[in-house]
Amino acid sequence: MSSSNRSSTENKTITLIAAAATFMAAAALLNICLGASRISLPQLWEALLSGPGTSAASRILWYVRLPRTAACLLAGAGLAVSGTVIQKVLANNLASPGIIGVNAGAGLAVAICSGFGMYSAWVIAGSAFLGAMIATFVVVIVARKSSASRTTVVLGGVAVTACLNAVTETIIVLIPDAALANVDFRVGGFSAVNHARLVPAAVLILAGIVLVCTLTNELDVLSLGDDTAHSLGLRVNRMRNGFLTLAALLAGATVSFAGILGFVGLIVPHIARRFIGNESGRLLPFCALMGAGFVTICDLAARLIFAPYEVSTGILLNFLGGPFFVWLLLKRKDKHK
16 A cells, blocks of 8 residues: 555544544533433533532432433443454354344343342443353354354354343243343333443443454454464464453443343444444444444433433334344345345
8 A cells, every 4th residue: 555545544544533533522412411401511511510519400410411421432332342343253244242142141141140139230240241251152152063154143143142031031020129120121221320330331341442452453364264364373263262252241241231232233333334444443443432422322312202201222222223234134135146
């Protein structure tokens, strides 16, 4: 690549990432200010400077809007990066945390914690990660043992998701306390988020994103295929397992406080690749920013569209993601004609 082309690509990347950051910041500001009780910019500024105080605007900001907006940003970034990693590692653009069983594994782990009365934020976050990781590796191992095609990996994930969801529903039916604790969790949303639940997951998500972004070269080499990656000196199995563990960490930590949010890890990477390409060094930061803004805007829409009633963010994401997934399937069918 010539120096002029390289410079043009770098300028485009900077512009796109700056635009994504602006979109994320605008979405966060709107989510903070708009709602059943609106907060004007002067009120916002005063509440930020004074801290949690006696005014209604201050209490709404510090105890409701800021935790909820932070949760939206973290969930969107975590799921978008997780979906990007899974798609590149499995070389399948139809894969995502919600489709190959990652979210369902995390959900089962949270249901088990609720059934045994373990409500510690750190325990739930760690259990969700463990459940997500186990579900991920079950799908990958089954696919390898059966010499499955890339499409069959997705179908295997759907089967694993159905089984895990069945176990989760059984626990909820048999243990009433688990049912009460999982009402919001099962549909996905941010209405019950608080600082205590958010902090452990935030630590895991931010650490996972930073770690993935330091391994972008290895991720690109791995996505070239096993033979090519071996010839370039990459320890394929170790790196694949490492990336899948990081993807499970991101998705599991998100599920621990946001519940089941479908299709974020599918929609955002597809849109991002159309703008910025498939090179991981550019794609992953762009996906993190776009995912954060996308989920925040969806949460705002879920609160405002049917006001004064609030629809769970997970329901709105399913309305968007279902047709998007069907469109991807039809698009793949046309390419294979």
